[in-house]
Amino acid sequence: MGGLRTAGDLVGWMQIVRKMKINEAKQYVAKKLGVDVIDLTNEEVIRSVREDLGIGVVTSVAGSPKGIRAKIKIAELLDIHINSVDLFLSQVR
Amino acid sequence: MMYGHKYALLSKKQKKKQKNKSFVGVQGAVFQKSPLAAGGNNMSDKIFIRMGDGERVKLSTAEIKEDISVGTMDAARRGRIPEMTPEEQEQLFEILADPARVVGVSPGEEVIVTDDGCSMSFYSGQDGGGVGIPMSRLQAILTYERACGADTTSMGHSDYSYKPVKPIINFEMNEYYTCSMMTTVPFFYGAQPNMGLYFQPDGPCPDPAELLLTGKIKEARQSQEEACAHLRKDLVFVGKKLAGVGCEGLNFDTCGSAGDADFLAALLALRELRREIPQMPVIMGSSGEFVIGMHGEVTFDGQRLAGMYPHEQVKVVEAAGAGIYGMAVNTNTGKSTAWNLSRAVTFCKAAVEAAQIPVHVNVGMGVGGVPMMEQPPIDSVSRVSKSLVQIGKADGL
Numbered sequence: 001m002g003g004l005r006t007a008g009d010l011v012g013w014m015q016i017v018r019k020m021k022i023n024e025a026k027q028y029v030a031k032k033l034g035v036d037v038i039d040l041t042n043e044e045v046i047r048s049v050r051e052d053l054g055i056g057v058v059t060s061v062a063g064s065p066k067g068i069r070a071k072i073k074i075a076e077l078l079d080i081h082i083n084s085v086d087l088f089l090s091q092v093r
Numbered sequence: 094m095m096y097g098h099k100y101a102l103l104s105k106k107q108k109k110k111q112k113n114k115s116f117v118g119v120q121g122a123v124f125q126k127s128p129l130a131a132g133g134n135n136m137s138d139k140i141f142i143r144m145g146d147g148e149r150v151k152l153s154t155a156e157i158k159e160d161i162s163v164g165t166m167d168a169a170r171r172g173r174i175p176e177m178t179p180e181e182q183e184q185l186f187e188i189l190a191d192p193a194r195v196v197g198v199s200p201g202e203e204v205i206v207t208d209d210g211c212s213m214s215f216y217s218g219q220d221g222g223g224v225g226i227p228m229s230r231l232q233a234i235l236t237y238e239r240a241c242g243a244d245t246t247s248m249g250h251s252d253y254s255y256k257p258v259k260p261i262i263n264f265e266m267n268e269y270y271t272c273s274m275m276t277t278v279p280f281f282y283g284a285q286p287n288m289g290l291y292f293q294p295d296g297p298c299p300d301p302a303e304l305l306l307t308g309k310i311k312e313a314r315q316s317q318e319e320a321c322a323h324l325r326k327d328l329v330f331v332g333k334k335l336a337g338v339g340c341e342g343l344n345f346d347t348c349g350s351a352g353d354a355d356f357l358a359a360l361l362a363l364r365e366l367r368r369e370i371p372q373m374p375v376i377m378g379s380s381g382e383f384v385i386g387m388h389g390e391v392t393f394d395g396q397r398l399a400g401m402y403p404h405e406q407v408k409v410v411e412a413a414g415a416g417i418y419g420m421a422v423n424t425n426t427g428k429s430t431a432w433n434l435s436r437a438v439t440f441c442k443a444a445v446e447a448a449q450i451p452v453h454v455n456v457g458m459g460v461g462g463v464p465m466m467e468q469p470p471i472d473s474v475s476r477v478s479k480s481l482v483q484i485g486k487a488d489g490l
Contacts, residue, residue: 001203001244008244009278012205015489016245016279016342016374016416019450022204022488038201056277058239067275074277081372084273084280087339 004050004058007033007040010078017080032077053077140190143473145433145459146426147466154190157431161185164428164435171383172402174443177435181484185438188480189431195475204482205489207376207417207453209283209346210249212237217251222458222467231272238278247281247344248272254287255324255331256296262334270338281376282335283344286328286362288355291320298323301387317354317388324355328362333370342374342416350380352387353398356406360393360413367414377410378419378455379403382440403444403452411450417489420444421455426465430473434462434480441485451488454481 001008007029014025030037033053039045050057055077056070065073068088075082139151152160161182169176177185188196198204210221215233217223228236230248237243248269250258258265265282273280292300298320301313332343345363349356356379363375384406386399393409401409403420410418422437437454445452459465462477481487 001205003242003244003278004239005242008203008205008242012207012244012279015205015451016376019416021448021451025205025451041200041203058242060239066277068273070277083336083341083373084339086372088274 001041002043004056005043006046007050010055010074011040013074013078013080013082017078017082029078141472142189143430143464143470144426145424145428145430145464147464147468147470147473149470150429152429152431154186157189157429158182158186160429160431161189161435164432165439167432168422168436168439172404172440172443174402174404174439177439177442177484181438181442182435184484185431185435185480188476188483189434191476194472196479197475198479198482202482204487205244205451205453207245207281207344207419207489208237208243208247209344209378209457210247210253211243212246213249213251213253219467221251221253230268231275234272234280235275238276243278245279245281246276247283249283249344253284253346254290255284255327256287256290258284258331259327262331265331266334266338269335269340273339273341279341281342281344282331282340283346283376284331285347285350286324286345286355286359287347288317288320288324288351288358291323292316296320296323314388314390317352318391320351321354321358321361321391324358325362325365328359329365332362332366332373332375336366336370336373340373342376344376344378345415346376346378346419347380347421348377349384349398352385353391354388356384356398357391357393360398360409363410363413363415374416375414376417376419376453377413377415378453379406379421382420382422382436403440404447407444407448407450407452411448415450417451417453418444418448419453419455421460422462424459424462424465426459430462430464430476434477437462437477438480438485441481441487445486445488453489454485454487456481456490 003009010029011025014020014028026037033049054065055073056066071085075085138154142152165177212233214223215226216228218225234246238246292298298316301316304313345359348359384398384401389399407418422440424433441454454461456463456477458469463469464473
């Protein structure tokens, strides 16, 4: 689906964490992002959505969230548990 | 139509006769002579298509449709599942006959791609499909995530089996933890159960293949049961250790490569891990279209594993607790992509209909209808991907 270029990673999280089939996972993510399903792979739309939400973008913008910082926000946005996030938060709080 | 390898088997007299009505093309393929030269029918319906070994040949519309029909019938007969409908067969033909070099799904139909050590291909060699760039695992993982736009990524030991990970688990835990702080997309740790490593001379158990040759069936089964127990223990050990450093997901890849006891070990370990660490997702992928009955009698939840096809495998994988099931369908190198892909789509459709969890189809070298060669041709790979998603209704690749 394009990973960080689009919303591929977010749909992937829903498949692996909640065992959602592809259409259900897309609908869930689209609702959380406030976009249409067809725009989940629309770089022009998703780029700005990801920037606004602070969930990481594909190009390197100095100082912007990526890696664990972005995953913390992804877990909150999608309302899921991500093991690496849980471990990290347990160490900083 | 006669292909290169068949042509080579002909006698001199037969070859001379064949040459009068055909010519040898690149890679040894033998084509019919132009009908204009032969005074025959129009050749406009000839379509480029790959054989299962990657060789590009031209087949007529009728030949491709025949291969699609025979392929789906073969899958249906073996798996006792429905054939593709005539409409689906026509759709598959249209995808295969598309004149474009690369084809794809329509916007909105895209699916997720998971991988089995794909980032390793950046730095590994030919035997791993690698391009040999001197870069670290972390660099390769981040390149795959950001430069390639991967939906998910993963890391694994170079041997890509769980057994050799055990003695170096601390190294793997450190590397996984470091990487997981930098990756944004779902990040798996993957390897194969590979029960073969537990047999002598590599492991402690007598080689069942040798025991079977001497008629020692009972001893061969006992050896596999012993190896299964070792493997299960190691899978759980590695899984628990990685869970301790925040592992986002495990991949049990190519399960059943040493037969049904290998498949059983993965199922048992998966169930145990899910029971003890329910928040750690696990992908379980199979090694072939059916579970090979090297043991023949092992069961999971009362169901015999030997001979299970994808639509049956997915039910036990699901019951064990997997988040995603990776199905594999073997490619026959002597058959066309039409035949191979027709089978793969038929098996995929049945598995997806039976599944409650996402089904990702293996589309690497020599599986899922992709030709068995080191550099799978992009025309075939893209046609395979489109067909499995549009007709097979796959949740991912």
